[in-house]
Amino acid sequence: MIEIRDLHVDYGKVSAVRGVSVTARPGRVTLVLGANGAGKTTTLRTVAGLTTPSSGDVLLDGESIKGWPAHKILKRGISLVPEGRKVFGSLTVHENLKIGGLVASKKAREESMRTVFEMFPILEERQSGPAGLLSGGEQQMLAFGRSLMSQPGYILMDEPSMGLAPAVVDRVMASVRSIADRGIGVLMVEQNAEAGMKIADDVVVVNRGESVYSGPVDEARNHSSVVLAFLGEAALTGTDN
Ligand SMILES: Nc1ncnc2c1ncn2[C@@H]1O[C@H](COP(=O)(O)OP(=O)(O)O)[C@@H](O)[C@H]1O
Ligand SMILES: [Mg+2]
Numbered sequence: 001m002i003e004i005r006d007l008h009v010d011y012g013k014v015s016a017v018r019g020v021s022v023t024a025r026p027g028r029v030t031l032v033l034g035a036n037g038a039g040k041t042t043t044l045r046t047v048a049g050l051t052t053p054s055s056g057d058v059l060l061d062g063e064s065i066k067g068w069p070a071h072k073i074l075k076r077g078i079s080l081v082p083e084g085r086k087v088f089g090s091l092t093v094h095e096n097l098k099i100g101g102l103v104a105s106k107k108a109r110e111e112s113m114r115t116v117f118e119m120f121p122i123l124e125e126r127q128s129g130p131a132g133l134l135s136g137g138e139q140q141m142l143a144f145g146r147s148l149m150s151q152p153g154y155i156l157m158d159e160p161s162m163g164l165a166p167a168v169v170d171r172v173m174a175s176v177r178s179i180a181d182r183g184i185g186v187l188m189v190e191q192n193a194e195a196g197m198k199i200a201d202d203v204v205v206v207n208r209g210e211s212v213y214s215g216p217v218d219e220a221r222n223h224s225s226v227v228l229a230f231l232g233e234a235a236l237t238g239t240d241n
Helices: 040-047 070-075 093-100 106-119 121-125 136-148 166-181 193-199 217-222 225-237
Strands: 002-011 014-024 029-033 055-060 078-081 154-158 185-190 202-207 210-216
Touching: 002 040, 014 029, 014 040, 014 185, 014 202, 029 166, 029 193, 040 078, 040 154, 040 185, 070 078, 078 136, 093 106, 093 136, 106 121, 106 136, 106 166, 121 136, 136 154, 136 166, 166 185, 166 193, 185 193, 193 217, 202 217, 210 217
Parallel strands: 014 210, 029 185, 029 202, 078 154, 154 185
Antiparallel strands: 002 014, 002 055, 202 210
């Protein structure tokens, strides 16, 4: 279990996160909703060890990982799929995947590669070609695959639907669900609330750096007028950032 407890993160004088608490569990998709600038990316980057919090804590199975370097957090099984996918366009699909598995042994890497190809057959078909020639949806699958190569217990996903056509968004969300169904805990930031809620188990709403709601997806959908207000706002804000 990943527990983010009352996290605060500052960029100099800018307070980006000021009181975010989120729990992610194995086999579950925890969806983090919030408008542009709410602090979602900062939260994920802090869990991954790319940003240092000013206060609060991040626990992995009860142990604080706050302030640990990113490579150590990755080795412990928390992998980040960054905003904008960030695949290496001039490298082949196969090379991109190999990079994701660098923390693992050669044997584990070969095993992971087989699993990734089973999950995303298109990546096996295109493995020798440059990643830059893949479509947006395929690049997102490559970003998931690269992340899976380290055999993580948890994957942090930053706006995987960003910039994708609606039909592709549903395919990408189905992939997210199938990743969680393998027992991996997924902590996913999305501005596309509707698409995310179709496959999520739990929902957290972040407003201006603070988590203001968390609950199971059905409750979030049916009960909270607060959440509905944010869903409306998120839908209006669109998919930018
Ligand atoms: N590197 C940075 N330096 C200064 N301010 C930043 C930086 N990154 C993000 N911010 C600010 O922190 C706040 C939260 O940003 P971010 O975490 O990217 O939000 P979100 O992902 O929800 O859109 C915003 O006000 C943003 O302008
Ligand atoms: Mg963001």
